[in-house]
Amino acid sequence: MSAEPDFDALFAAASAVQRRAYAPYSRFRVGAALLADDGAVYAGCNVENAAYPVGTCAEAGAIAAMIGAGAKAIRAVLVFGEGPELVTPCGACRQRIREFAMPETPIVIAGPEGIRARFTLDALLPASFGPANLPR
Template identity: 90%
Template sequence: MPAEPDFDVLFAAAAAVQPRAYAPYSRFKVGAALLADDGSVHAGCNVENAAYPVGTCAEAGAIAAMIAAGGRAIRAIVIFGEGPELVTPCGACRQRIREFAMPETPVAIAGPEGIRARFTLAELLPASFGPANLPR
């Protein structure tokens, strides 16, 4: 069984990139950092666009960075956002994470004060559709 992911490192990476988000419309900045299968850490932030549907979420940026660096699986992920409510991944990002993660993959939700909650991907996206559902 792999060692427990270092959530302090992931928190620091997500917190560092969150202020860099491009969010001139919502002013809601989100950062994400993930631990890849090779032990590398990849971060992303949300990037809005005047044509709202073409913006990207922080999780999508972190996943794209992982893929560009050669990673193929998410071992853990932290999503960092501010406000009184938990900033959990949107539905589309839950599915994006599922493409590269197992149901037991830990998903931590953080704010400026630290990790606020931890879930498994299966708790956030039960009975999910993933790569194994497609014939190869």
């Protein structure tokens, strides 16, 4: 990776989309923004459903937007959530991120007050299974 990603832009995108999350059941709104290999920022929010298993995480929405736009790789991720605990990607989203990111990809956790923690994908999903494990 070259220069430090613009986490201010990711923060702005994630905090804006977090306010639009559809969370009538949990009332727990999450926004995510990622910087893709094309230099664009893609954002997503959680979208709940009365049949809980069919809801969508914010990170999944951002990844879908990135793929839909034609980008292929994640350079950085910022997850925005509220509350006293860090809102890190769930296990399924860590694996979703792994599909398009490298182990050293930064994953930044933020809340209304700003950036709260920084991780690499490898720190959140060590010894991960990814595309290189499968023949193409």
